[in-house]
Amino acid sequence: MSALLEIRGLTIDIERDTGPARVVDGIDLAVEEGESLGIVGESxxxxxxxxxxxxxxxxxxxxxxxxxARFAGQDLLALPQEALRKLRGSQIGFIFQDPMTSLNPVMRVGEQIAEALIHQSGMAKPAAMERAAELLELVGIPSPRDRLMAYPHELSGGMRQRVMIAIGLAGSPRLLIADEPTTALDVTIQAQIVDLVRDLKDRFGMxxxxxxxxxALIAGLADRIAVLYAGTVVEDAPVEVIFDRPTHPYTRGLLASLPTLTDRPMTRLPSIGxxxxxxxxxxxxxxxxxxxTLAEAACDAAVPKLAAVPGSDPRHRVACFVTAGEGGRA
Ligand SMILES: Nc1ncnc2c1ncn2[C@@H]1O[C@H](COP(=O)(O)OP(=O)(O)OP(=O)(O)O)[C@@H](O)[C@H]1O
Ligand SMILES: [Mg+2]
Structure with a gap:
């Protein structure tokens, strides 16, 4: 099966007065049709x-x-802005971290969703408002018709994030990208939003x-996890493999910092200094x-490549000279 999205060797540079500074250094990632990928890593x-x-x-x-970055056969990095703009929303929905900065504070939420629909599909205004109410209902907002008239500040943080998801879903995208969409919310609401997205993914095959x-938050949503460190993927595996047999020392460190897992008998870095x-x-x-803490002389000499872990799941890949040969040892 070919991937819906396949990123190969992506590099991103920041242009500084002193010259380019590399920030993403050769990322490889793929997302299959209907798959959910969690991307984790420090700020x-x-x-x-x-x-x-x-x-x-x-x-x-x-x-x-x-x-x-091939999406449904096209290289997104080579597409003109106009073609990307069309793809955004219609085929790729995006949910941003902070709804207060992404929603227009002086525009009613119904108008904002309708605007996205009109922009994406040229829908007429009355039909767009009708669809906006359906979308609010879909994302679990009670009395959706009344809420169409609300301004963002009249809604709770969780409700605003649901509005953002409704906008992300407006074009029925094949791929929904959610960039830390729940960080500003309390734990219970975060879990509700994760459940909502999992439910929508299952219903629409996104x-x-x-x-x-x-x-811990995405353990219940992601099929697969990619662990990023300093602009590279250091480990990529099905979610259960990441939790049962984390192999990269960085992944082990991330897991060790999860309070719910510290009682498990596993050799992990106690924390990452x-x-x-x-x-x-x-x-x-x-x-x-x-x-x-496991670094050897070889680690300072060359950059390890992402490679299959012998004896582990065939989809388990890790970039580490020291632990990659352990067969995903627990
Ligand atoms: N607008 C910007 N101008 C200059 N540097 C930037 C800008 N945005 C990001 N960077 C640099 O690129 C690095 C990576 O940024 P990015 O936003 O992708 O990180 P992130 O993994 O999403 O972090 P976070 O978890 O905090 O959102 C940052 O550490 C910062 O140094
Ligand atoms: Mg970020």
Whole structure:
């Protein structure tokens, strides 16, 4: 089966007065039709930039400088802005982190959803308002017809995020990208939003990419997890493999910081000291080596490539000289 989205060797550079600073350094990722992929990693590892590059929304002076990102057969990185704009919303829905900055505060939510529909499909206004009410109902907003008339500040944080999801779903996309859509919400509401997206994915057969800091949160939604570190994928595996046999020392460190899992008998880093490298200041070898308690001389000399883990699930890949040969040892 060919992937719906296949990113190969993606590099992204920040243009600085002193020259380009590499921030995404050769990312490989694939998402199958109907699959949900969780992307985890510390702040600043390039999660948002990677996804924004796909839909032509990189900030000023930040550019995709290499690689490809094939979506349904087309290379998104090579598409003109106008074609990307059409694809955005219609085939790829995007949910951003903070609804208060993404929603227009002085526009009623119904108008905002209708505007997305009119923009994407040229629907007439009355039909768009009708569809907007259906979408609000779909994302679990009570009395959707009344809510069409509400302004964003009149809704709770959870309800606003549901409105953002409704906008993301407006064009019935094949791929929904959610960039930390629940970080601003309390834990119970976060879980409700995750359940909602899982339900919508199952009903519509969408693919989902869900970016988060929080491995535990997406355990119930993701089929597969990609762990990013300093602009590269360091481990990629089915979700159960990530939890049962985490192999990269960074993944083990992330899991060790989850309170619910600390009682499990597993050799893990108790926590991860230090900070990731700044863009443009990557070490010559493995980017994680300076923080890694297992690092050996080889780790400073060359960058490990993402490769299959012998004896583990065939979809389990890891970029580590030290642990990759362990067969996904628990
Ligand atoms: N607009 C910008 N201008 C300059 N540098 C930027 C900009 N946006 C991002 N960066 C740099 O690129 C790095 C990666 O950014 P990105 O937003 O992709 O991180 P992230 O993994 O999404 O982090 P977070 O979890 O905090 O959202 C950041 O650490 C920052 O150094
Ligand atoms: Mg981000």
């Amino acid at each position: 600043g590892c390039g999660k948002s930039l990677t996804m924004l590059s796909l839909v032509g929304l990189l900030p000023n002076r930040i550019r995709a400088t290499g690689g490809s 693919s989902v990419v869900w970016i988060t800091h929080d491995l 230090g900070t990731p490298p700044e863009p443009g200041r990557r070490p010559p070898g493995c980017p994680f080596a300076p923080r890694c």
